[in-house]
Amino acid sequence: MHISEGVLSPAVLVAGGxxxxxxxxxxxxxxxxxxxxxxxxxxxxxxxASLIHVPLGPGNIHLVLGGLMGLVLGWSAFPAILIALLLQAIFFQYGGLVVLGANTTVMALPAVGCYYLFRKWIETNGNKRKMAAFAAGFFSPLLSSLLMALALATSDQGFLQTAQLVVAAHIPLMIIEGVITMFIILFLSRVQPEFLSIGKS
Amino acid sequence: MMDERFTHGNSLLHKLSAKVKLVVAVFFVAVIAVSQSFTAVTAGLVLAAALFMTARLDLSPAMKRLAGANFFTIFLWITLPLTYGEQTTAVGPLQLSLDGLRLAALITLKTNTILLSLMALLSTSSVANIGHALKALHISDRLSFLLLFSYRYIFVIHQEYLRLTRAARLRCFVPGTNLHTYRTVGYLFGMTLVKSWNRSSRIHQAMLLRGFDGKLIPMDQQAMTYRDIVFLLVALTATGSLILLQLL
Structure with a gap:
């Protein structure tokens, strides 16, 4: 989920930064x-995680796990995502330098949102935890794609249709991320429950 | 994939300090990214191409990366002329928007310019040097620490994940579009998280034993030389003149 350099308007770049x-x-x-x-x-x-591809029909899709990052790291998801995107810019020249702020916001803001919305339920037992984990995995790419669409549409009215395409294209990712985040959280809560409390301190 | 293949070399750009290159890269990319003028961006493309030639990088992997980025611009060439703006001209059976074509062309130029300059300026430094440069530029000690250490362990953790998937394959796991696959991938990644979490406390203890107090000392100190200052001045002047070109 990257916006390329040179697409966004200066105002949106500054806001993201x-x-x-x-x-x-x-x-x-x-x-x-x-x-x-x-x-x-x-x-x-x-x-x-972003190098892991899971099959989806005839193709495949790579994981993002922004929701899980938010649940585990809280506000620290911001620097973590910033670093991950910077490394991608250095290694593969994905995204860019000036657009780094906007790209980080697009991914990290929903992650932090998931922390505040669902974190409480992760610490409870049973079905609530399952549902919260699925919701975090589902809403993080949903909100990210909406933010990305917003960034595109406010940059230039002409991007409106592209922006709608962006949201539509992310729907499969939302479902898969929801399911996988749920399994990861269930696994962690059984194997190493202490892990899920590190965001607190 | 992540072999830093452009870091090794003997060109002028490989010898410059990462600090200078980082400053130039940010300034240059910012000017190009917000530019609306074809002349300025074309001049920028010439500058970026010149930098790229100076860096003397392997041509075929570099071209592969350019091709990869242009995959996205092809998508723009397909959508923008059909969806953008009001003003249209008929080309054959299609109604194409001139503004859309113009925008697609401008973004394509920008993307390639920025990519060439980033390969020349950023990829010719090792991540370790960039991390220390962030610190030297007083951006943030903690951010530079995060960059250096997450970079250090990406390869280790990736190997660990690959080992888990290899073990799963040996047990006849065949990925497909089904719940079983997603559960397996979730558990494998969960295990990777647990392993790296435990690893992090071991590393932390090992570092405390060696007297870690929050400071990192770079192994190869890059002092600013005469060459760095000349390059910085030339590059900033050239980029500055791009701004002028845009205002004219």
Missing amino acids: AVTFVGTGLGLKRIDYDHIMTVSLLTATFFV
Whole structure:
């Protein structure tokens, strides 16, 4: 989910940059040197998630797991996503440098939203946890695609139809991310329940 | 895929300090990204191509990346002329929008310009050097730490995930579009998370044992040289003149 460089208007670029600046600042403030290693390794792990392709009909789709990142990292999802996108810009020249702020906002803001909406239920037991995990996985790409559509449409009225296509194209991803996030959370809650409380400190 | 194949080289751009290249890259990309003028972007393309030639990178992988990015611009060429704006001209049976064509052309130019400049400026430094450059530019110590360490462990964690999938394949796991596959992938990735979480506490302990106090010391100190300053001035002037070109 990247917006290419050169597509967005200066106003949208500045707005995205500002949100990312504040979000990253808040996220970094919550990471002290006792937790920075954990956040670094989780950043790396989520980068690896974007290399995982799961089959979907005749093709395949790569994971994003923004919802899971939000649930696990909270505000630290901002710096984590910023770093992952910067590395993608360096390695593959996906996205870019100036559009980095907008791209980070598109992915990280829904992740943080999922943290506030669903985190409480992750800590309870039973079906509520399952539903919250699915919802986080489902809503994160949904909100991301809506934000991306908003960024495109406010940049230029002519992108309106492209923006609608963007949202439509993400529907399969929403369902798959929901299901997979649910299984990951169930797995974590059984195998290493402490893992799900690291976002607190 | 992630082999940093452009980092090794002996050209002028490989020798420049990552700090200078980062500053130039951000400034240049910003100017190109917001530009609306064909002249300025074309001049930028010439500059970027010149930088790219100076870096003397392997041509075939570089062209593959350009082709990959242009896959997205093809999508724009298909959609924008049909959907953009009011003003249309008939070409054969199709009603094409001139503004849409213009915009698709401008974005294609921009994308290629920026890609060439990023390959020349960013990919010729190692991620380690870029991480230390972020710190040297006083952007954020913690951000540079995150960049350096997540980069350090991406390969390790990817190997770990691949080992898990190999084990699954040996047990006759065949991925398909079904719940079983999604459950398996979820569990495999969950296991990867658990492993890297536990690994992180081991690394942290190991670093504390070696006296880690939050500071990282770069192995190869890149001091600013005369060459860096000349390059910085030339590049900033050239980029600045692109702004002028746009205002004219």
